């Protein structure tokens with residue numbers, strides 16, 4: 446009975462602020478009621494829901510099937526390169542038309558368990574999954590990122606109201622907490638809603654994101670002359686994050702990189 450009641454408390458997770466609804470509640474409640482919750486709410490694998498030894502840990506099967514991205518990848522956009530490609534090599538697209546970002550890196554391919562995590566975070570409100578994603582982004586930070594500023598890709602305010610949180614902001618906060626890097630949640634605003642971009646051609650995507658983002662007043666002060674790292678959950682077409690990169694460079698950022706939990710690869714499973 447007590448376990449059920451506490452379980453409901455954790456599941457309810459009322460809104461705290463627009464970026465962080467759950468992460469203050471669930472871990473604190475779990476710690477406070479650990480002996481009861483270990484019985485009533487055992488830790489579960491974020492990939493498949495199997496009971497595991499501790500929070501935020503995958504079962505052996507899910508861990509071994511996580512589609513981590515391995516070298517060689519394009520030094521700029523992070524896309525797969527042929528096995529024999531040298532360190533620092535760039536793909537044909539980046540050579541033909543150099544992108545505005547310094548580099549894009551993602552921890553995993555957007556498929557399988559990686560995709561499940563993204564969907565559970567966004568649609569099943571498993572906001573603790575942002576901590577897991579952030580943990581895997583630490584090793585992808587550029588060596589020279591010690592004074593970089595983390596900026597999440599913003600959601601349109603209507604999307605924040607309907608979802609209750611911005612998943613990219615949760616990941617950015619968790620990464621800032623792990624690394625001590627600075628974070629500016631409101632640097633970039635999404636001033637125009639955009640349709641789903643994956644079904645559009647390249648020119649239509651660029652039209653759709655044109656004017657969709659704007660630098661905020663506080664953002665303009667904070668990013669000038671800074672190395673900025675944009676944080677996002679998924680890189681699909683890249684149009685959204687690249688539009689944010691341009692806004693930040695226009696505002697005077699000295700360099701802008703992008704870090705994502707997952708990225709779609711051409712010919713990927715999804």
Ligand SMILES: [Zn+2]
Pocket residue numbers: 490491492493494495503504505506507508
């Ligand atoms: Zn699992």
Ligand SMILES: [Zn+2]
Pocket residue numbers: 519520521522523524535536537538539540
């Ligand atoms: Zn490339």
